[in-house]
Amino acid sequence: MTGNERTGILAWGMYLPYWRLQRAAIGATLGGPAGRGTRAVASYDEDTTTMGVEAARRALRALRGSPPDDLYFATPAPTYLDKTNATAIHAAVELPEWSGAYDLLGSVRSSVAALRAAQAQAASGGTRSLAVVADLRTGLAGGPEERDSGDGAAAFVFGPGSTDNPIAAELVAHAAVSSEFLDRWRIPGDADSQVWEERFGQEVYVPLVEAAAAEAWRRAGVVAADIDYLVLAGLHVRGVQAAGKSLGTRPEATVADRSAVVGNLGAAQAGMLLADALEQAAPGDLIAVVVVADGADVSVFRATDAITEVQSGRAALGMSTVADSVGAGRDDLPYARFLTWRGGLRREPPRRPDPERAGAPATWRVTPWKSGFTASDCRACGFRHLPPSRVCLRCRTIDEMDPVRMADAVGRVATFTVDHLAFSPSPPVVGAVVDFEGGGRYRCEMTDVDPERLAIGSQVEMAFRVLSTAKGIHNYFWKARPVGTLTDGSGDERNGDA
C-alpha cells in the first residue's frame, strides 16, 4: 500500500465502567451539600489498561481483515511507569506480535497525541493504526475533582478504507497551539491534582482555543458556522465552556458532554464525545474536536458518504452507542466502597495470606491464555480445554491442539458461589463455573455482579481485569460478568432469561 490512499476513522469503541457514584452519596457521608447526578467509577479490579482493553475490543469488533499494525495508548493515570502499558492491551486484543505498542503518558493532552499518531501512521504507511485513550480520575475526598470527574476509555482505528470497513470520517485539518503555564499539575504518585485559581486558566485558555480554532477552520477551508458537531473536552471546565461559546459555532452543534451522568472523563472525554458524534453524524457533516489542555488542539473531521453504512453495520452487530453506555450501569455504589476502592479508606483485611505475586516467566509462558483467554481444541476429538492443555482430557491425545480465542465468547453460569473467606479488595468474591456457547467450561471469578440477581443459567461474557496486585505486580486476567448490564450490545439478544 502507498501513502497516497485516503485514510480516516474506520471503527471506534467506547467503554464506561458498570458503576456510578451518586454525587449525593458524597455529601451524605461527609456532610455538605447534596450534589446532583452521578459519575462513572472504575471498579476495584479495573485500571486504565483494562478499560483501554475493553474500549479496544469494542473498536476491533467491527473490523474485518487485517488487524492494526500499531497501537498508541494515552493515559494520565498509567498503571506502570518504565514498563509499557500498551503491550498489555496489545496482548489482550491479540494484535500481531510484529506490531508496535506505545504509551503516551502524563496529561490529558497525550490523548490528542495518540489520535494524531494513529492518524499519521495510517496516512503515511497506508496501514491500520489503533489509538486508545483511557483515564481514571481521582481526587481528594469531598473535592470537586472526585465529584465531577469520571472513568472510561475510548478507542479508534484509523486506516485506508476497504469494502468491509469504509472510512467513516476523514481528518480534514488540525491545528494546535501550546502554552506553558500552570493550570493543573500532579506529582507522580499523588492521588490528587492541584489547580491554580480557575479564572486565571480561563483567561489564558480562551484566546488559545480561539487561535487554534481559527487556524483549523482556515486549513479546512470552513467557517465556524459550518461545524455540525462541536466536541469540547478538557478538565478546565470553565475555560472549555467559555471557549466553546466564543468560537462562533452554532449553539446546537455542541455535543452534550454527558458529565451529569458520567463526569468529566479527562483524557477519554474527547474520545467519548467524538464517538458520540460519529454515531449521529450524516454524510458530509463536519465534526470539530477541541481539546483544551496546556494549549489547545482543534481537529476537523468530515463524515464520509459511508458513515451511514458504518453506523448501520455497528447496529447490525448489536454494538451499543455512547448514549446506550451512558444510560447503563448501576448507580448505587456506596461512597464508603468507592473510597475503599480508590485507597482512601484503609479497611481491615481478612485473616488470610496476601495474594502471591504472579511470576514473570510463568506469566510470559502462558501469554495467549492469560492475556488473550485462548483455549485449546483437540484436533482428534474436538474437546475444548480452558486452560489450554497438551493432553486431551477426553481422548488423551497428546500435543494435537489448535488455539481458540475465548475472550469474546459468551457462556452461561453452570453454578456459582459467594466466597466470604477468599482474599479480595472488595469482598465477597463471587466464583462461577461457566459453560461457553460452542463448548468449553471454566471456573473463574465474577465481577460487576450482584449475586442476588445471579442464577444458574445467567448469561456471562468475559472481561479483562486485575485479579490481584502483589509487590507492585498487577495480575491481569479474565473474569466473567453478566451480559447486558453495560448495554454494550455483545449479548443484548441473548439476555432474555438471565
Next chain:
Amino acid sequence: MSSNGIRDQVAIVGMGCTPFGERWDKSVNDLLVDAAKDTIESAGVTLDDIDAYWLGTMTSGVSGVALSKPLKIDYKPVSRVENFCATGSEAFRNACYAVASGAYDLAMAIGVEKLKDSGFSGLTGIRPVGDGTDAALSSPAAFSFVAPAYAHRYGVDAEEMKQVMSRIAWKNHRNGALNPRAQFRKEVSLETITKSPRVAGDLGVFDCSGVSDGSAAAIICRAEDAHRYTDNPLYVKALSFVAGPGGGASDPEYDYTTFPEVVRSAEDAYRQAGITDPRAQLAMAEVHDCFTPTELVLMEDLGFSERGLGWKDVMAGVFDLDGDLPVNPDGGLKSFGHPIGASGLRMLFECWLQLRHEAPPERQVATVGPGRNLGMTHNLGGAPGECVSFVSIVGPELSD
C-alpha cells in the same frame, strides 16, 4: 494394568494420636514426639526397633529431617510425603508397601500438621510460583458448589438441603463431644448450625471442618509377625489411592454431585478386600467430611447409599453412632479437627479403637461384632473436579 493389593500381608500393631485442636503449647516437634511416643508404647517397642519411617505433612516441614531430628532417629530411612489432605494416608500406604515388600520388618507412618501458628483463618496453600491465572476461591467455596448441584439434580429443595447438611454437622459434633481427643467437644444444636454465619455459598461456619494442630502415627509389621507385638492387631485388607485427571473444572459433563476419584478408589479397595456390599459388610467408616456436603456425596460415592438417596439416609440416622453404619464415630474432620498430615492416620486410629473394642463405652459402636468387623478410612485431597482419594479397609481377623 492392575491394582493387586496386599490383603492380609501387613498388620497395624501400635497406634497413637495426640489431642487435636489449637495446640498453642505444642510445636510441630512436640506433636511428633507425643504421637511417636504413644505409638511405640502401644506396640511395646522402642524407636530403635523401627526400621523405616514415613512422615506425612503438607506444610509443617520438609524432608525426612523434619522427623529424624526431633526423634533423634539413628540413621534410618525417613521419607516425607505429601498428597493434599490425604497426606497422612499416603504415609501409611507407603509404609505398608515397604513392609509388604520385605524390605523392612517394622515401619512407622506418622502424620503431623500445625495449622494454627500461621495466624490465618482456614487453610493456606503452598504453591510454586504461578502464572496468576488461578481463581482466588477458598476451599469452602470450591466445595460449596456441591450442595446446590446435588439439590438441583435430586430435587431437594434448598431448605431441606440445608437441614441435611446441618444434620451431618450435628451428628459429627455429637460424636466428637464423646471424644476427649477432639478439637470440639460440645454438642451443637441444629439451629445454631443452620444459622451460623456463611463462609461460602450455603456453607456456614459449622459446615466446615476444624482448623487444628495434631499428630497421629501407626506401626506396621508383616502379618505373620503381628502377634509378637499385640494380641489384637489390625490387618490391612485394602489400600487404594487414585489421582484424577483434574478436569472437573473444565469438563461440562461434570456436575459436582460426585467425586469420580472416590468412586474409583472405593471400587478398587472393595475388590482388594473382597467386599461386595459395603453398607452391610463394613462395621464403621471414617470418611473425609471436610465440609458437610462432602460427607453427603461420599455416602453415595462409597456405595453406602443409592444415588440421590443419601440425603434421606442421613436424615433417617443411618450413619449416626447408633445407626446401621456409623460414620465418623470419632467426630470426623468436623469436630475432631483437620490437621492435614495427621487426619488420615487419625481416621485409622478410630478404627484401631473401635474394631478392637477399645473405644470408650459411650462411643463404642454396636455394629462391630462377629461376622462384621471391617472398618474403612476414606481420605480426600483437593477440590471437586480435581482431587486425590484414598480408601483403606482394615479388620481384626485374617480372612479365610
